[in-house]
Each structure stands twice: as structure tokens, then as C-alpha cells.
Amino acid sequence: MIIFGIVGLIMLFWFALVGLWKLIPWLVLAVIVTSVLGFMLDHTWAFITIVVALVVLYVIGKKVN
Incomplete structure (x- = not known):
């Protein structure tokens, strides 16, 4: 995501x-949307990983008892 920010700043300067x-607001909007999507995807994968780990631990715990 840092690379997108650096590219965005270079394009703003250019x-x-x-x-x-007239193109600067669209570039800023594109950088914001890309950052928000990346943020959501990063946290979505973390959430899915945690949920799957908890379900696996629950299933393993039921088999032990």
C-alpha cells in the first residue's frame, strides 16, 4: 500500500x-478507495483466519472429550 501512496504522490506532483x-481530485479519490479496500481485505483475512482457527480448536476439543 505504501507503493500506491508513493506513486500517487508522484502523479500529484506531475x-x-x-x-x-482537474484530475487531482480523481487521483486522490482513487488512492483513498484503494487504501480503504486494502484495509478491509487485510482485516477480513485476519478475521477469517481467527474464525477458522477457533472452529478447528472447538472441533478438536469436542473429539478429546
């Missing part, structure tokens, strides 16, 4: 130099 001011 747009400012070239004079494409």
Missing part, C-alpha cells in the same frame, strides 16, 4: 507541473 488540476 499533474501539478503539467497543469492537469
Whole structure:
């Protein structure tokens, strides 16, 4: 995600130099949406991993008893 941020800052600087001011809000929106999606996906996988681990431990615990 850091790479997306660096690329976004480079593109903002380039747009400012070239004079494409109308594209800057769209680039900022794209960076925000990408960051939010990455954040959600990272935490979704962590949540799924934790739930699967708990279910496996529950099943193993029932078999032991």
C-alpha cells in the first residue's frame, strides 16, 4: 500500500507541473478507495483466519472429550 501512496504522490506532483488540476481530485479519490479496500481485505483475512482457527480448536476439543 505504501507503493500506491508513493506513486500517487508522484502523479500529484506531475499533474501539478503539467497543469492537469482537474484530475487531482480523481487521483486522490482513487488512492483513498484503494487504501480503504486494502484495509478491509487485510482485516477480513485476519478475521477469517481467527474464525477458522477457533472452529478447528472447538472441533478438536469436542473429539478429546
